[in-house]
Amino acid sequence: MKFTSIIIVHYGVSEERTQFLIQSLESLFIFTKLPFELIVVDNGGNLEDSKYLLKLADAGKINTYIRNAQNMSFGYARNQALRVCNGDYICVADNDIEYHEGWLDACVKVLDAYPQRKIWATPLYNVAHWLGKYWAEEKLKVDDDIYQLNFRAGSNCWVMSREK
DSSP, X not given: OOOEEEEEEEOOOSHHHHHHHHHHHHXXXXXXXXXXEEEEEEOOSOHHHHHHHHHHXXXXXXSEEEEOSSOOOHHHHHHHHHHHOOOSEEEEEOTTOOOOTTHHXXXXXXXXXXXXXXXXXXXXXXXXXXXXXXXXXXXEEETTEEEEEETTTTSSEEEEEOOO
């Protein structure tokens, strides 16, 4: 069975950021029905956040937990996770995303319908949705649903097929 590697990078710098992380992970666990492995790269910043993430790893909710002694930047940390991911699909997400029912199913459905295309799908309604310059004229039809391509889709969460 196919599965998705979900990559999240965290850098705890405030109580607000901690709360975003907790809400994000809780919604991920509730609303992600397809099989996935969760890879979290912790760039430090808050020891309590690191303890929380380690508890989730010990409970088996985080499959791979990487903790950097210092902030290595989001790009570097994402590359660390990409080196160890195993999924047929790869999801790179920020640590403040609120997930909803069917988010991953919809993304995978689009990717599976167009396996030869180099596209990524996003579960988010992009904040730049009203800027016409970001929308392509091309639309993708999957079953009864129509998806319009967006050049900025996935600015903070995107899903792609692993290159074969």
